Structure formats: structure tokens, C-alpha cells
Amino acid sequence: MTLLQACEWLGSSSIGTAIRTSKWGFALIEMVHLLALALFGGTLLISALHSCGVIFKGSPPGAIARELGAAQLASLLAMIVSGILLFADGPLRYYANAAFRVKLLLIAAAVLTGLLSRFRGEAKVAALLSVTLWLGAAVAGRAIGVL
Amino acid sequence: MTLVQLACQWLADTAIGTRIRESDNLFSVIETVHVLGIVLIAGTIAIVDLRILGILLKRQSVGAVLGSLVKIAWFGFAVMASSGLLLFWSEADKLYLNPAFRLKMILLLLAGANRWAFHRAHDSGIAAWSAPATVPRRARLAAIVSLSLWTGIIVLGRAIAYW
Numbered sequence: 001m002t003l004l005q006a007c008e009w010l011g012s013s014s015i016g017t018a019i020r021t022s023k024w025g026f027a028l029i030e031m032v033h034l035l036a037l038a039l040f041g042g043t044l045l046i047s048a049l050h051s052c053g054v055i056f057k058g059s060p061p062g063a064i065a066r067e068l069g070a071a072q073l074a075s076l077l078a079m080i081v082s083g084i085l086l087f088a089d090g091p092l093r094y095y096a097n098a099a100f101r102v103k104l105l106l107i108a109a110a111v112l113t114g115l116l117s118r119f120r121g122e123a124k125v126a127a128l129l130s131v132t133l134w135l136g137a138a139v140a141g142r143a144i145g146v147l
Numbered sequence: 148m149t150l151v152q153l154a155c156q157w158l159a160d161t162a163i164g165t166r167i168r169e170s171d172n173l174f175s176v177i178e179t180v181h182v183l184g185i186v187l188i189a190g191t192i193a194i195v196d197l198r199i200l201g202i203l204l205k206r207q208s209v210g211a212v213l214g215s216l217v218k219i220a221w222f223g224f225a226v227m228a229s230s231g232l233l234l235f236w237s238e239a240d241k242l243y244l245n246p247a248f249r250l251k252m253i254l255l256l257l258a259g260a261n262r263w264a265f266h267r268a269h270d271s272g273i274a275a276w277s278a279p280a281t282v283p284r285r286a287r288l289a290a291i292v293s294l295s296l297w298t299g300i301i302v303l304g305r306a307i308a309y310w
Binding site for chain 1: 172178191197216301305
């Protein structure tokens, strides 16, 4: 099955059809997506600012990121699940959308940066790179609806 | 037409309002900045509230969390309010009549009042809240109210476009 065929299948699946035909389904899922984004953005930024020595200066390196890790992961999962549901509304439309493609690439790079930074590298650089990539993903996300 | 409605109509008809409304991308660009501002203020306020409730950052004192995040929250507020003003400027006549927008403004005022009352009542005692059990019940209630209001603000903000 090619990617395009998978998109066709998802769009015609019962989930895709249910979201497309429901009056408020898409809007409600979008709201969950935004709420999760707010919590995710907050935890990401605070961890990054701590890594850069701007806030919580008395806490050892990595302590704030560890304490916020569960909330960050939970909000990321909420964004992914709600994002997949939004995608199911019209997979073929998104498949062809340049902003959507850029957004997925930026998310992949951001997640990879987050995973790699746990094993090696400069925490400050990884934090700034993460914030930049996620910022790009958010901007690309808004652009999906404009293109 | 009421006086407020006339003022909104006038605002939307000004050169700046017309420019934002008729530009290809300006509205979307400002809207993106607006969303990022909301992420900054709502994200940091949510973390402060979750700390007050003893859910996040339990090893940091409430005072330390507030001290670290309050500047970010105010910065987010400045971004959100200035971009929001520009968005309102371009659609003031329509937004005045939009029920989601009206309710959102009321919730924003309530969120501000709740925060103000919280600081007025608790600022002198926050330093003593080290263990979760020492956070007064009223402060926990204020945190729950704040989380609910900000959830409502984000939901209604998205709902404006559907009206």
C-alpha cells in the first residue's frame, strides 16, 4: 500500500466519514489540539529556558525537564491523536498541502532532536533547536488552513 | 445601532482595519502570532496552576515557580493583547455581534480578576507553601477556576470563526 492509498483508505474509513459528516466534530477536535498545544508549548519553553540558565537557576541541569516530562509527553500524545483525527477529515487534501508536509518534517526533526539530546550533546543547543523546530511546526500548522 | 456598535463599525472602516482585512496574508500572520502569544500565557499560567494543585513541579516551591514564570506570562499577554487588538480592529463590526467573542472577552476579564484576587489574598503567604498540604483551599480553588477559564478562552477563541 502506498502512502497515497493509505490516505484514501483513511479518508473513506468510518472515522474519516464520521468526522467529515459531523457538524461540530472537526471544530471540537481542533480545540483539543489547541489546548494540548498550549500545555506542550509551556512545558517545552520552560524546560528550554532552564537549560539555557534563564529560570530556576538553583535547580540542577535537566531537573525541570524531568519534572515536566510526563505533562509534555501527555500533551504531545494528545496533539498526535487529535492531529491524526483532523487529518482523517480529508487525508488527500492534506497529502497535497505543502504546509502540511513541511509541518510533518519539522515535527520529525523536533522529536528526533528531543530524543538525541537525551543521550548526547549540548543541552543548550538542543533546547534552542527544539524550540525553533516546534515554533516552525506551529507556524506551518496555521498555514495549512491558508494554502 | 448602539454607540459601541457605531464605534466598532468606524474602527473596522479605518485605513488600518481595512488594510488588515483586505490583505492576502496579513490577517493569517497576525493570527499566528496571536496563537503563539496565547500558548505563552496560557501554557505558563496552566503550569503555575498545576503547581498550586500539587500536580507539576512538586520539588519547586510555588513562589519559585511563580517568580520564574510571571515574566513569560506577561510577555505572552503583551503579544496576545496587541495581536488581538489588530485582529479586532479589522473585524470589529462583525466581532461585536459574535457571541463567542463576547463570551471570550468576559472570560478574559474573569481570568484577570481571579488572578488579581489570588495575588491580593495570598502574596504574603506564598513563601510558606512548601509542601502541597500547606496550600490553602481557597488558593487551590482559584487555580481550578483559572484552568477552567483559560480552557474556555481557547475553546471560544477557536469558536469565533465558526459563528
